[in-house]
Amino acid sequence: MTPAPQKRYLLAPGPTPVPEEVLLAMAAPTIHHRTPQFEAMVGEVRDGLKQVWQTEQDVLVLASSGTGAMEASVVNTLSPGDVAIVVNAGKFGERWTKICRGYGIEVEEIEVEWGEAVDPAAVEAILQRRPEVRAVLVQASETSTTVLHPIEDLAALTRDRDTLLIVDGITSVGVVDMPMDRTGIDILVSGSQKAFMLPPGLAFVAFSEKAWKASESATLPKFYFDLARERASQQKNTTAYTPAINLMYGLRKALGFMLCEGLPELFARHDRLARATRAGARGLGLPLVAEKSPSPAATGVFLPDGVPGGDLQKYLRNAVGVEVAGGQDRFKGRILRLAHLGHVGPFDVVTGMAALEFGLSRFGVEAPWGRGVAAAEGFPPPATR
Amino acid sequence: MTPAPQKRYLLAPGPTPVPEEVLLAMAAPTIHHRTPQFEAMVGEVRDGLKQVWQTEQDVLVLASSGTGAMEASVVNTLSPGDVAIVVNAGKFGERWTKICRGYGIEVEEIEVEWGEAVDPAAVEAILQRRPEVRAVLVQASETSTTVLHPIEDLAALTRDRDTLLIVDGITSVGVVDMPMDRTGIDILVSGSQKAFMLPPGLAFVAFSEKAWKASESATLPKFYFDLARERASQQKNTTAYTPAINLMYGLRKALGFMLCEGLPELFARHDRLARATRAGARGLGLPLVAEKSPSPAATGVFLPDGVPGGDLQKYLRNAVGVEVAGGQDRFKGRILRLAHLGHVGPFDVVTGMAALEFGLSRFGVEAPWGRGVAAAEGFPPPATR
Numbered sequence: 001m002t003p004a005p006q007k008r009y010l011l012a013p014g015p016t017p018v019p020e021e022v023l024l025a026m027a028a029p030t031i032h033h034r035t036p037q038f039e040a041m042v043g044e045v046r047d048g049l050k051q052v053w054q055t056e057q058d059v060l061v062l063a064s065s066g067t068g069a070m071e072a073s074v075v076n077t078l079s080p081g082d083v084a085i086v087v088n089a090g091k092f093g094e095r096w097t098k099i100c101r102g103y104g105i106e107v108e109e110i111e112v113e114w115g116e117a118v119d120p121a122a123v124e125a126i127l128q129r130r131p132e133v134r135a136v137l138v139q140a141s142e143t144s145t146t147v148l149h150p151i152e153d154l155a156a157l158t159r160d161r162d163t164l165l166i167v168d169g170i171t172s173v174g175v176v177d178m179p180m181d182r183t184g185i186d187i188l189v190s191g192s193q194k195a196f197m198l199p200p201g202l203a204f205v206a207f208s209e210k211a212w213k214a215s216e217s218a219t220l221p222k223f224y225f226d227l228a229r230e231r232a233s234q235q236k237n238t239t240a241y242t243p244a245i246n247l248m249y250g251l252r253k254a255l256g257f258m259l260c261e262g263l264p265e266l267f268a269r270h271d272r273l274a275r276a277t278r279a280g281a282r283g284l285g286l287p288l289v290a291e292k293s294p295s296p297a298a299t300g301v302f303l304p305d306g307v308p309g310g311d312l313q314k315y316l317r318n319a320v321g322v323e324v325a326g327g328q329d330r331f332k333g334r335i336l337r338l339a340h341l342g343h344v345g346p347f348d349v350v351t352g353m354a355a356l357e358f359g360l361s362r363f364g365v366e367a368p369w370g371r372g373v374a375a376a377e378g379f380p381p382p383a384t385r
Numbered sequence: 386m387t388p389a390p391q392k393r394y395l396l397a398p399g400p401t402p403v404p405e406e407v408l409l410a411m412a413a414p415t416i417h418h419r420t421p422q423f424e425a426m427v428g429e430v431r432d433g434l435k436q437v438w439q440t441e442q443d444v445l446v447l448a449s450s451g452t453g454a455m456e457a458s459v460v461n462t463l464s465p466g467d468v469a470i471v472v473n474a475g476k477f478g479e480r481w482t483k484i485c486r487g488y489g490i491e492v493e494e495i496e497v498e499w500g501e502a503v504d505p506a507a508v509e510a511i512l513q514r515r516p517e518v519r520a521v522l523v524q525a526s527e528t529s530t531t532v533l534h535p536i537e538d539l540a541a542l543t544r545d546r547d548t549l550l551i552v553d554g555i556t557s558v559g560v561v562d563m564p565m566d567r568t569g570i571d572i573l574v575s576g577s578q579k580a581f582m583l584p585p586g587l588a589f590v591a592f593s594e595k596a597w598k599a600s601e602s603a604t605l606p607k608f609y610f611d612l613a614r615e616r617a618s619q620q621k622n623t624t625a626y627t628p629a630i631n632l633m634y635g636l637r638k639a640l641g642f643m644l645c646e647g648l649p650e651l652f653a654r655h656d657r658l659a660r661a662t663r664a665g666a667r668g669l670g671l672p673l674v675a676e677k678s679p680s681p682a683a684t685g686v687f688l689p690d691g692v693p694g695g696d697l698q699k700y701l702r703n704a705v706g707v708e709v710a711g712g713q714d715r716f717k718g719r720i721l722r723l724a725h726l727g728h729v730g731p732f733d734v735v736t737g738m739a740a741l742e743f744g745l746s747r748f749g750v751e752a753p754w755g756r757g758v759a760a761a762e763g764f765p766p767p768a769t770r
Contacts, residue, residue: 008414008416010414010415010416010417012417014627015415015416015417015418015627015630017414017415018414018415018631023411023412023413023414023631024412026408026411026412026631027408027409027411027412028408029393029395029402029403029408030395030400030402030403030408030578030584031393031395031400031708032395032397032400032708033400033585035702035708063448063449063450063453063585063586064448064449064453064609065448065609065626065627065628065629066626066627067608067609067626067627068448068449068609068626071608071609098608099608102606102607102608102611103606103608104606191627193415193627193630199415199629199630199631199632200418200448200627200628200629200630201448201586201629201630201631201632220606221487221488221489221605221606222487223452223456223483223484223487223488224449224450224452224453224456224610225609226487241450241451241452241453242399242400242450242451242452242576242578242585243450243585244450244584244585244586244629244632245400245578245584245585245586246403246408246411246584246586247584247586247629247632317420323416323417323420
């Protein structure tokens with residue numbers, strides 16, 4: 001006899017919960033990828049991705065984690081010695097810097113207080129001082145601090161310059177309305193284990209005309225992440241190297257779900273759940289990490305003094321089966337992050353709040369019962385649905 | 386009403402058939418990767434991979450196709466201007482050349498007649514003439530020609546030199562006995578969609594001490610494929626970037642199957658099935674592409690004059706649901722390749738032979754009935770099983 005598995009709730013900002021329908025779609029027999037059957041599927045997926053990216057460009061699918069697509073963005077558009085501005089407002093901003101420096105790019109780093117969004121004026125000042133800047137690299141949603149950066153304002157700065165706007169949209173594509181073409185984003189990256197309701201293993205990246213043009217003169221070496229080669233293949237509904245076939249089954253299924261919900265409701269739902277979570281946090285008296293410009297993908301909250309974040313996170317994981325994210329680096333032990341992206345609804349927010357209440361009580365906060373849940377419930381699902 | 390799906394048979398050299406038990410293992414709910422639960426799984430997988438590689442070294446798991454691990458082998462051990470010998474005996478040999486040249490490595494290419502294995506004397510001649518050669522890159526099994534290269538003989542040449550032996554074992558690890566440490570292989574690469582009975586999306590690579598030492602002075606840029614960083618993480622049973630979590634569930638399951646069968650029987654079974662396939666081809670009067678040194682992973686056969694390979698392949702796919710591989714480049718339309726690696730047994734060989742018989746008959750060969758099947762059946766499974 002074995003016990004039933006613990007009921008588990010994935011409320012971390014990736015991997016996000018995968019619908020059973022998607023898990024089972026991926027359990028279909030593996031077919032060969034050099035076949036009309038697979039090519040038809042790639043065609044369908046390509047079409048769906050363009051709609052989610054809101055672009056006329058190709059959205060390329062890579063078999064890698066999102067970091068692979070971040071690296072691809074750099075190595076396909078820049079050359080050694082190029083200058084790039086990196087907005088470093090957290091762990092993922094840091095990653096842009098590491099990738100760029102690893103490839104010999106000179107980085108003008110804008111260090112932003114953790115929890116704050118970048119001030120576009122800081123970017124503009126460097127662009128004016130150094131017109132040779134080839135790219136501005138930024139997260140749309142900086143997951144380590146749950147901040148949303150002002151991508152539209154940054155695009156306004158790069159649009160008429162010879163500078164690319166390279167956006168890590170790993171936790172924002174499919175979450176917040178960020179139409180690539182209309183906004184003027186040059187490169188927009190994402191990953192499967194976020195709004196796409198899939199396990200990790202696929203990354204996505206789209207280039208604007210301006211980015212493709214830049215790629216023609218970029219001299220950094222690349223092979224697996226050579227996107228010109230990949231584009232030539234994917235435009236024929238195939239891939240340059242062996243694709244992650246069964247994850248593609250899941251992608252087709254999940255894109256169908258997203259497009260059936262429709263982008264307006266997809267974005268509205270994420271916004272509602274984010275507002276509910278923030279309200280719940282306020283109800284519990286927990287200050288938001290990103291008070292001024294919070295991300296609709298995840299909400300970070302500061303814990304009361306004396307509540308050990310690491311232990312709280314472990315308690316939630318082990319005792320009640322709820323997986324939330326803790327803080328990294330300077331936020332280690334001080335914050336918790338609750339995600340609300342992908343296959344999530346109001347009861348996930350309720351669960352997150354109840355879990356916080358269990359956890360806070362466990363670590364000495366007196367009778368927090370229902371305070372977070374009650375405040376979060378002020379954002380119910382629309383009656384018309 | 387929809388019809389039942391066509392019964393399909395995957396007899397191409399990758400992707401190979403995935404057992405239903407593995408497909409369903411991958412349909413388990415996605416868990417978070419920064420958890421003791423996931424780390425325990427990584428520990429189990431690491432252990433199993435070492436056994437299959439027959440090495441004391443770490444076998445690193447990457448979220449990418451096999452090509453990613455090939456690139457990782459190059460960028461982690463070589464520097465611009467280094468000299469490398471590439472054995473180019475087919476499409477995958479060509480890929481080594483392209484990767485190396487893309488990264489500014491000077492390639493001494495040994496072009497081998499398609500269908501032949503490399504002559505170690507040709508490698509030795511270059512090594513003697515150019516002692517500065519840093520690496521010899523080769524396939525163990527060159528899938529495009531179904532040839533097996535003499536890896537042991539090559540290892541004898543590199544073992545006492547300051548030269549690495551870098552082996553693409555994508556279709557040979559878990560197929561043919563090639564103990565990494567004992568043979569003296571410095572880098573051994575593989576991929577999930579081959580002997581590992583998984584969908585594509587994972588790549589594997591192990592480095593010898595000598596290769597790790599070389600990596601310390603290698604200056605080629607890398608980030609996603611930085612294996613030193615990856616090793617530091619995987620030695621702690623985690624990964625540097627988000628792993629392909631659900632594929633890891635499948636890997637754990639499939640490794641269990643492989644180790645339960647045991648390496649000796651695993652290799653013996655592949656050998657039996659390869660011999661049976663070759664015998665069947667002879668029974669049908671089809672010359673082998675790799676007569677002298679055939680791979681135990683797949684068997685290429687020349688088609689009779691006048692039989693159009695492309696049309697035959699399409700007929701098999703569409704009319705009878707059997708996926709075999711055709712020929713590439715100079716072999717296009719002239720050969721067919723039947724794989725026998727991974728989750729395969731004698732009835733897959735029988736199916737392949739029967740499919741060939743259907744196909745040859747369809748394209749004008751008179752009454753081939755049973756000739757391939759009968760000859761293949763001379764290699765039955767052992768009675769003791």
